[in-house]
Amino acid sequence: MTDSYTATRARMPELEQRIAADPGRFRVLTGERPTGALHLGHYFGTIRERVRLQARGVETYVILADYQVIADRDTSANVADNVHNAVLDYLAAGLDPDRTTIFAHSAVPALNQLLLPFLSLVTEAELHRNPTVKAEHAASGRALSGLLLTYPVHQAADILFCKGNLVPVGKDNLPHVELTRAVARRFNERYGMTFPEPEAFVTDAPEIPGLDGRKMSKSYGNAISLSMTEDETARVIRRTRTDSDRAITYEPDRRPGVAGLLSTAALCTGSTPEAVAAEVGDQGSGALKQFTTDAVNAFLAEHRARRAELAADRSIAARVLREGNRRANVLADTTLSEVRERMGMAYSDQ
Structure with missing residues (x-):
């Protein structure tokens, strides 16, 4: 293979x-x-x-x-x-x-x-x-x-x-x-x-990681759907399991939830997980979740607007x-x- x-x-x-x-x-x-x-x-x-x-x-x-x-x-x-x-x-x-x-x-x-x-x-x-x-x-x-x-x-x-x-x-x-x-x-x-x-x-x-660090999949329940509203996106991201370490680092094996959030934010901003981790720094998982929410919602804004227009008919x-x-x-x-x-x-x- x-x-x-x-x-x-x-x-x-x-x-x-x-x-x-x-x-x-x-x-x-x-x-x-x-x-x-x-x-x-x-x-x-x-x-x-x-x-x-x-x-x-x-x-x-x-x-x-x-x-x-x-x-x-x-x-x-x-x-x-x-x-x-x-x-x-x-x-x-x-x-x-x-x-x-x-x-x-x-x-x-x-x-x-x-x-x-x-x-x-x-x-x-x-x-x-x-x-x-x-x-x-x-x-x-x-x-x-x-x-x-x-x-x-x-x-x-x-x-x-x-x-x-x-x-x-x-x-x-x-x-x-x-x-x-x-x-x-x-x-x-x-x-x-x-x-x-x-x-x-x-x-x-790339293989897209879900919010729990595993491959993003409907069956795992770790996905951000294209059709979600901004509020639904925020709720899904808030539920992501992270840890109490305030220093945000990209370590997929040790911190899968944090890594999944970093990867998602990086894809939506055209950055890298390491760069996003450096930007969030020592602000903790709450700040990372907010950063990721804002990144996803900004990235999907145009898609969602077009989709809503199409769905009206x-x-x-x-x-x-x-x-x-x-x-x-x-x-x-x-x-x-x-x-x-x-x-x-x-x-x-x-």
Whole structure:
């Protein structure tokens, strides 16, 4: 895993040059599971990069993988609201629905039908080895569901339905791209050239720590949501566990809560955790919490204002999603028809 990541990172300057030279050659597929409100980790980790790629002229598809919500939980409750709110955050952050296609997994039947032939191209052992499958299974405390086990193949279908050839990922998700490349290669070898082998695009986005020092995550309850009000942000930050040492220092292992606050403030001010610690000095955790609250609220002020304007008309997000679903269905139907033709299964169309 480490060697693969290092090799992928080494290829990034050359890939960046190719994107800059001809952005129209690339098609990006990216997205997330709508399991809750999007937060600062999503913004700094992925959303900001999507806006940047869009501005460079790269065709981008953003999937809200609603079917995957039930991969490790019993209910799909709140998914509709989560999808709606995610679209609002995308638009507020700068994604342009005229240039970026935003769609829901469950609304594109032909995409999901690709799962069946793709499953024939992977082994059970490959699925069990996937780090995300193992991590999500361990975190769920439940029996491994068939949906979670096949999650990497669903992601391959998400990427390949639109013939995506560029996938922004962090280190943890690199195995998904590698499996997708294997699926594309094996299908091409068995049935004829159909899919590109997508390239991983590893960004420089840092892993965003939550307010308790762990990775920012909805499931940990340590996240600052993009949709929070200023007062809600202040309350969440005040609840962060720190310590009685008045000297503020950046020591993630020894002082995770303090480190999480410093990292959050640094990201929102364009500084470093060490510089923020020096600025707060010996004023204690109360002063650090106030500094972080002010930094987050200032950083998100424009986003929140745009989001509130968009949210005033609930039909806006619905229209964006409806049009994105339409575009995705046209493309998925075309790809599925090609797949059936390659496999010699287009006889029902004759």
